[in-house]
Amino acid sequence: MPTKLGQNFLRDEKVLKKIIAAADLKADDFVIEIGPGEGVLTEELAKRAGKVIAIEVDEVLSKLLRNKFSNKKNVEIINEDILKINFSELATSYKLQAIGYKIVANLPYYITSPIIRLFLEADCPPREMILMVQKEVAERIVAGLGKMSILAVSVQYYAHPEMLFTVSKNAFFPVPEVDSAIIRVTHIVNRVSQNKEDVKDFFRVVRAGFSAKRKMLVNNLSSSFHLDKKEVEEKIKKIPLSGKVRAQELSVEEWKKLTKLFG
Ligand code: SAM
Numbered sequence: 001m002p003t004k005l006g007q008n009f010l011r012d013e014k015v016l017k018k019i020i021a022a023a024d025l026k027a028d029d030f031v032i033e034i035g036p037g038e039g040v041l042t043e044e045l046a047k048r049a050g051k052v053i054a055i056e057v058d059e060v061l062s063k064l065l066r067n068k069f070s071n072k073k074n075v076e077i078i079n080e081d082i083l084k085i086n087f088s089e090l091a092t093s094y095k096l097q098a099i100g101y102k103i104v105a106n107l108p109y110y111i112t113s114p115i116i117r118l119f120l121e122a123d124c125p126p127r128e129m130i131l132m133v134q135k136e137v138a139e140r141i142v143a144g145l146g147k148m149s150i151l152a153v154s155v156q157y158y159a160h161p162e163m164l165f166t167v168s169k170n171a172f173f174p175v176p177e178v179d180s181a182i183i184r185v186t187h188i189v190n191r192v193s194q195n196k197e198d199v200k201d202f203f204r205v206v207r208a209g210f211s212a213k214r215k216m217l218v219n220n221l222s223s224s225f226h227l228d229k230k231e232v233e234e235k236i237k238k239i240p241l242s243g244k245v246r247a248q249e250l251s252v253e254e255w256k257k258l259t260k261l262f263g
Pocket of ligand 1: 005006007008009010011034035036037038039040041055056057058061080081082083105106107108109111
């Protein structure tokens with residue numbers, strides 16, 4: 001049974017060491033951790049980074065964490081829901097735009113996509129994210145041509161995600177139903193440099209392309225944009241794309257070209 005708030009705590013020292021090695025922290029790094037839980041990862045982050053802000057929604061755990069880190073000056077516990085927090089305010093008060101920051105987190109899986117979206121679309125995005133997510137979700141995020149999805153396109157539009165290693169469900173207590181994986185997300189583009197209308201158009205075209213799962217791109221675009229199939233076929237030839245191609249076979253660059261034609 002899934003635990004409330006995705007509370008599966010890491011119990012495996014080796015996995016912890018691998019996450020910390022992947023985070024490659026320096027003494028002046030500013031780290032944001034989402035869902036610190038009992039603070040196993042927080043403790044290791046605090047030994048290496050200059051500052052750790054850990055955001056935990058659970059009040060009981062937050063109190064426990066405040067006690068645990070009461071004499072650690074570089075750790076701050078914020079008892080809030082990550083999806084409700086005013087992140088731009090937090091970013092401004094810590095001058096994150098100027099100093100930069102990393103996210104290192106063992107995410108609550110029930111809100112993986114909204115959390116990733118929140119940080120990729122933030123006005124002040126992180127320099128890098130090291131994230132534990134459900135293994136299947138990790139595979140979908142880093143997928144290549146033929147296995148693309150809206151999730152893969154959304155992440156790869158903003159950044160470069162890579163799979164680092166998988167983690168057995170037995171590394172946690174209580175043991176969850178699914179295995180996990182650590183991904184690293186780098187080269188995150190700063191949204192401020194993007195035209196908001198272009199971004200909107202891009203995702204409108206992507207959603208239209210993926211609208212019916214197994215259908216060909218031509219059919220999805222023609223029904224979403226109320227265009228004649230032949231007309232759509234002629235347009236996508238310019239990219240060039242075959243009339244038989246399906247949405248999962250397109251690269252981010254091809255979606256960008258499609259946006260110019262249909263956006
Ligand atoms: N980092 C810990 C570890 O590795 O053992 C705990 C990870 S556990 C998978 C996810 C944590 O996220 C839990 O502590 C849970 O209470 C917290 N959490 C769940 N929903 C949250 C939310 N909306 N905002 C902040 N934290 C949340």
